[in-house]
Amino acid sequence: NAGVTQTPKFRILKIGQSMTLQCAQDMNHNYMYWYRQDPGMGLKLIYYSVGAGITDKGEVPNGYNVSRSTTEDFPLRLELAAPSQTSVYFCASSYSSTGSYEQYFGPGTRLTVT
């Protein structure tokens, strides 16, 4: 299994541009998450999904959108990129929200908005 994969690894955007961060998992996990991590800060939840067709906002959803058309894929869309969105973005998945089902993280996408 490849686990959780993310593309691209690095990206530089100009202010006002848009892009989609891709995330896929091959573990048949029903839960998927998007986090951002700023230097010296913990992970902040942007959006999450409990299954195909179901998404919900996390702590910091403004400026982002998501979709979940399949169990495997959970892309994150940035519209009108702003310097405040410069961060490292991690996608994660888990089998369930309860029990000891830990979240598995992808390698991250390092995004710079200038």
Next chain:
Amino acid sequence: GQNIDQPTEMTATEGAIVQINCTYQTSGFNGLFWYQQHAGEAPTFLSYNVLDGLEEKGRFSSFLSRSKGYSYLLLKELQMKDSASYLCAVREDSGYSTLTFGKGTMLLVSP
């Protein structure tokens, strides 16, 4: 809301034992996780506690006291490769529960 506190940085010597503390204040509680994150890499799962007491896994142990809102991660026989950030995360007891992470504790292990 949730408030999770961890020390920002800690230093220790190779071969020693170090304890990283985490305190939390939450409206509900349904488990506490510890993750390890090396610089430039993704977090990886270390341990999970939902009941009071100590969970041991090799050189790593994690303790939980729900009444005190307190957990610690104990690392024994420290190795240089243990230099990393250690993230404490709490899951609230809600329908579609998610994790709230602390800011992490950067551990530097020196020779």
